[in-house]
Amino acid sequence: xxxxxxxxxxxxxxxxxxxxxxxxxxxxxxxxxxxxxxxxxxxxxxxxxxxxxxxxxxxxxxxxxxxxxxxxxxxxxxxxxxxxxxxxxxxxxxxxxxxxxxxxxxxxxxxxxxxxxxxxxxxxxxxxxxxxxxxxxxxxxxxxxxxxxxxxxxxxxxxxxxxxxxxxxxxxxxxxxxxxxxxxxxxxxxxxxxxxxxxxxxxxxxxxxxxxxxxxxxxxxxxxxxxxxxxxxxxxxxxxxxxxxxxxxxxxxxxxxxxxxxxxxx
Amino acid sequence: xxxxxxxxxxxxxxxxxxxxxxxxxxxxxxxxxxxxxxxxxxxxxxxxxxxxxxxxxxxxxxxxxxxxxxxxxxxxxxxxxxxxxxxxxxxxxxxxxxxxxxxxxxxxxxxxxxxxxxxxxxxxxxxxxxxxxxxxxxxxxxxxxxxxxxxxxxxxxxxxxxxxxxxxxxxxxxxxxxxxxxxxxxxxxxxxxxxxxxxxxxxxxxxxxxxxxxxxxxxxxxxxxxxxxxxxxxxxxxxxxxxxxxxxxxxxxxxxxxxxxxxxxxxxxxxxxxxxxxxxxxxxxxxxxxxxxxxxxxxxxxxxxxxxxxxxxxxxxxxxxxxxxxxxxxxxxxxxxxxxxxxxxxxxxxxxxxxxxxxxx
Numbered sequence: 001x002x003x004x005x006x007x008x009x010x011x012x013x014x015x016x017x018x019x020x021x022x023x024x025x026x027x028x029x030x031x032x033x034x035x036x037x038x039x040x041x042x043x044x045x046x047x048x049x050x051x052x053x054x055x056x057x058x059x060x061x062x063x064x065x066x067x068x069x070x071x072x073x074x075x076x077x078x079x080x081x082x083x084x085x086x087x088x089x090x091x092x093x094x095x096x097x098x099x100x101x102x103x104x105x106x107x108x109x110x111x112x113x114x115x116x117x118x119x120x121x122x123x124x125x126x127x128x129x130x131x132x133x134x135x136x137x138x139x140x141x142x143x144x145x146x147x148x149x150x151x152x153x154x155x156x157x158x159x160x161x162x163x164x165x166x167x168x169x170x171x172x173x174x175x176x177x178x179x180x181x182x183x184x185x186x187x188x189x190x191x192x193x194x195x196x197x198x199x200x201x202x203x204x205x206x207x208x209x210x211x212x213x214x215x216x217x218x219x220x221x222x223x224x225x226x227x228x229x230x231x232x233x234x235x236x237x238x239x240x241x242x243x244x245x246x247x248x249x250x251x252x253x254x255x256x257x258x259x260x261x262x263x264x265x266x
Numbered sequence: 267x268x269x270x271x272x273x274x275x276x277x278x279x280x281x282x283x284x285x286x287x288x289x290x291x292x293x294x295x296x297x298x299x300x301x302x303x304x305x306x307x308x309x310x311x312x313x314x315x316x317x318x319x320x321x322x323x324x325x326x327x328x329x330x331x332x333x334x335x336x337x338x339x340x341x342x343x344x345x346x347x348x349x350x351x352x353x354x355x356x357x358x359x360x361x362x363x364x365x366x367x368x369x370x371x372x373x374x375x376x377x378x379x380x381x382x383x384x385x386x387x388x389x390x391x392x393x394x395x396x397x398x399x400x401x402x403x404x405x406x407x408x409x410x411x412x413x414x415x416x417x418x419x420x421x422x423x424x425x426x427x428x429x430x431x432x433x434x435x436x437x438x439x440x441x442x443x444x445x446x447x448x449x450x451x452x453x454x455x456x457x458x459x460x461x462x463x464x465x466x467x468x469x470x471x472x473x474x475x476x477x478x479x480x481x482x483x484x485x486x487x488x489x490x491x492x493x494x495x496x497x498x499x500x501x502x503x504x505x506x507x508x509x510x511x512x513x514x515x516x517x518x519x520x521x522x523x524x525x526x527x528x529x530x531x532x533x534x535x536x537x538x539x540x541x542x543x544x545x546x547x548x549x550x551x552x553x554x555x556x557x558x559x560x561x562x563x564x565x566x567x568x569x570x571x572x573x574x575x576x577x578x579x580x581x582x583x584x585x586x587x588x589x590x591x592x593x594x595x596x597x598x599x600x601x602x603x604x605x606x607x608x609x610x611x612x613x614x615x616x617x618x619x620x621x622x623x624x625x626x627x
Contacts, residue, residue, distance in 0.1 A: 052473040054338065066482045072471035074337045075484035077360050080330035083322070087334025088471075090318045091290050091342070095473055113330070116323035 017041035019050060023067045030230025032220035033061060035187040036129060037068050039197045040098075043204050044071060053096045054088050056081040058110075060102035061135040079110025082117035085124045096207045098125035104134045107143040107169040114173070121178025121212035125203045128170065128215065131222040132241065139225030143167040146240055151225070166244065170217045174250035180211040182251040186219045186242075188234045199249075211253070219245045269450045275415045275441040278448055279345060279371055280305035282419035283317070287454040289340035290318035292331035294350060297383040298439040299373035302345040315456055325350040329357030329370075336366040337483040339462040339470030341423055345371035347439075348389050349380060351397070358432055359398030362500070363485025365469075367426035369419060370404070371435045373442035376608040384608020385439030387530060390585035393436045394559045401497055403504045405433040405511070406558040408529040412446035414556075420451060425511060429503050430469075436558060438581070440531035440610065504560070513556035514565055518544070522551030524624055525569050526616070527590050528579040529555050536579050538613035543620060550620065558586070563593040570594035575624035579616055580604045599624060 019041035027033045044053050050071055057065040059078035066073030076084040081099035089097045106114050106128050114126070133151055134140040140153040144166050148157040158166070174182040181203055185196040196218060203214035219241050223233035273281065279302045283291060293303045303321060311317035318335075322328040328344050335342045346354060351372045361368060372393060376386035393406045405425045409415040415437060422433035462470055467478060474480040487493040515533075518540055519525065528536040533554040543550040553569060555562050570576065575598050578587040584602040591600045603619035605611045 051475055054471050054473060056334070063486060066484065070474065070480050072474045072480050073482045073484075074334060074471050075364075075482070075486055076333070077330060077356055080326065080333075080357070083327040083330035084334035084337075086320070086322075086327070087290070087292065087331035087336075087342070088338050090320060090331070091335040091340045092338050092472055095338075112323055113327055116327065 017045055019045050019070045021068055021070050025068060026064055027061065028224040030221065030223040030233060031061070032131065032187050032218065033129065035193060036127065036196075036218055036220070037065065039187070039193070039200050040100075040127065041069055042197060043201045044069070046201065047204055047208070049096050049204070049208070052094065053098070054092070056085045056088070056097065056099045058099070058101040058105040060105050062100050062102060062129065063136070065100050079105050079108070080113055081105065082110065082113040082122070082126070086117050086120070086122045089122050089124050093123070096125070096204060097123070098127060098204070098207070100127045101129070102135065103128070103130045103132065103142045103144040107167050111169070114169070115176070118173050118213045118215065119176045119178045123207055123210050124213055125207050126213060126215045127200070128217040129220050130217055130245065131220040132166075133222050133225050135222050135225055139222075143169070144245075146244060168245070170215065170250060173215050179213045179215055179251060180253040181206050181214040181249075183215070183249045184217040184219060184245060184247050186237070186247060188221070188237060206254070217245070219247065268452055271448055271450060272445055273412060273448050274301060274443060274445050275412045275437060276301035276373060276443065277305045278412055278416045279419060279435075280309065281450060282416045283343050284309060284311045284315060285451050285453050286420040286423060287315065287341060287456040288317050288343055289456055290320070290335050290342045291344065292320050292322050292328040292335070292342070293344050293346065294322050294325045294328050296325075296347045296350045298375060298385070298442050299345050299347050299371070301442075302371065315453075317456070325353040326357065329354040329361070332368050333357055333361050333364070333366060336361065336368045337364065337470070338472045339466040341457070343369040343371070343419070345373065347372065348374045348377050348386070351389065351392065355398035358404070359396075359400050359402060360485050361432045362402035362404070363400060364483050365430040366432070366483065367423070367430050368432050369422040369426060369435065370432055371437065374436065374438045376606065382608040383439065385531060385610065386582060386606070386608055387438060387532060387580050388582040388585070388606065389436065390558065390580065390582060393434055394561070394589075402500060403431075403507075403559050405429065405431060405507060406436050407433065408436050408556060408558050409441060410530050410533045410554065412441065412444065412448045415441060416448050416450065420454075429507065431503060436530065438531055508560040508563075511557060512560045512562050512564070514562035515554040515556060516565065517552040517554065519551030519553060519569060521549050522569075522572070523549040523574050524551075524620060525573045525576045526550060526552045526579055526620070527555070527566065527576055527586070528552065529558060529586065531610070532579050532581055535611060535613055536616060539616035539620070542613050543617050546617070548620070548625065555586070561589050561593070563589075566590055566593035567595070570598055574598060576600045577616075577620050577624055578602050579611065581610065582606060
């Protein structure tokens with residue numbers, strides 16, 4: 001058998017999604033962003049909505065998400081992606097708009113924007129990547145940093161008396177009537193990656209069906225700023241983050257009450 | 267001739283936005299401009315033209331909604347008053363950096379801080395020198411009547427789209443709240459998606475079509491040489507504005523010995539002051555900058571060679587006077603007279619200041 005017999009389209013079992021560009025990703029080895037980007041690309045491709053999808057990237061590690069997915073993108077100011085997405089969605093009601101935000105962006109500086117966009121039920125998808133730390137600025141405490149977790153600004157561990165409690169913003173979001181689907185996923189094993197893809201696909205389908213805001217949290221690792229190997233970071237996430245940020249659907253109005261959501265009037 | 271109405275300055279902003287084919291208004295209530303959104307909500311333009319009107323949770327959210335909609339090629343407007351404009355400064359800088367067109371109305375009030383709800387012109391620096399971070403300018407239009415407030419909405423959009431740069435209408439509580447007759451513009455239809463693709467397809471992020479590359483709207487550039495080139499391009503635009511789009515009005519300047527320079531509501535007071543001074547035998551003219559950026563440097567330089575002195579009248583502690591001094595040079599005295607904190611000067615006070623500061627005795 002020669003090499004050309006092996007490298008043959010008939011033997012192809014996996015390929016890069018068409019919507020992932022050729023640009024070299026800037027993410028650190030072991031980072032969860034690459035996997036989540038791939039899932040987004042697959043879902044947008046599967047649904048055939050490349051020509052009507054507009055992404056809004058955050059400030060944080062995913063600021064350059066626009067370099068990697070072959071759809072139209074807007075780069076928002078820190079925390080303001082839900083407001084930017086509102087502007088797009090309201091004036092382009094036939095388009096599919098998603099934001100891609102980290103924990104500092106969504107749950108700290110952008111708390112007002114995300115809560116109000118979700119409460120109005122803006123027709124959009126929110127991808128919320130929660131790794132409990134500020135990545136791009138070098139590992140400072142995030143609103144979702146666990147109690148006792150060591151970061152650059154909590155060198156002796158997050159202390160409740162000094163720093164307050166980690167914020168379960170997804171639980172808050174799930175209570176808002178404007179959201180139709182709120183879920184918490186992860187991408188640390190092949191099984192969870194498949195499950196996460198289904199959740200993202202469901203969220204995008206909800207946007208196509210004009211069911212209001214769909215919110216997918218992905219509990220993720222930041223092995224670089226956690227100062228761990230990628231494997232160790234995954235283990236740490238399972239042991240420490242999952243008990244606090246419990247995986248699974250927090251709200252699925254398509255199961256409970258399909259008529260509970262009143263579509264927005266433009 | 268268009269429809270004649272008696273309207274408030276704030277109301278006419280709403281009416282002009284609907285009529286000029288605006289796609290959306292995003293805003294947050296603040297005195298003295300809340301009538302803008304109230305009028306829009308009452309008019310329900312979504313039934314008439316399809317225009318979206320949304321009350322946002324803050325001025326911060328409003329301006330970023332503007333960013334999102336403008337970046338998809340839409341014609342969008344917001345309004346606020348001084349403290350709200352400060353909150354918007356971040357977003358305005360991003361809009362300028364991402365080269366997006368939009369119209370921002372500042373019905374300004376006295377500051378600093380929460381200040382007062384009474385009219386003021388203390389936001390001249392903020393409006394004309396940037397206001398947010400980075401090297402950028404807004405196109406700043408300063409109406410002095412309800413009619414001009416109406417006309418400048420569409421003019422603001424024309425200039426904003428010409429340069430892909432935010433335009434500001436800088437008015438104040440006097441013009442926003444006062445009622446005058448106004449000739450309304452005829453309706454311009456909103457652009458269809460096809461028209462947006464045709465006109466702005468090279469940059470608008472409204473979904474990647476099969477016949478084009480993906481569009482990316484961002485103000486971010488990590489390569490400092492490329493970022494400098496972006497800045498050089500912005501500076502070229504601002505220079506072009508100074509060449510092509512300066513607007514001003516000269517009133518009784520032909521034989522003037524002294525010149526008043528004033529914008530917006532102050533210029534209305536100065537028109538009366540010119541008459542009062544001339545009754546006393548003092549030949550006074552008025553130059554009214556209509557665009558505060560680009561600033562009418564050249565006409566001021568020309569008049570500075572003819573008159574004995576210039577009095578800049580503003581409802582602030584002396585802001586535009588710096589630009590007038592730069593334009594006029596050092597050959598003649600350029601003085602400032604202003605009232606602050608929401609106090610509106612009378613024409614008599616202006617004449618007295620002219621006599622005291624320039625004529626002497």
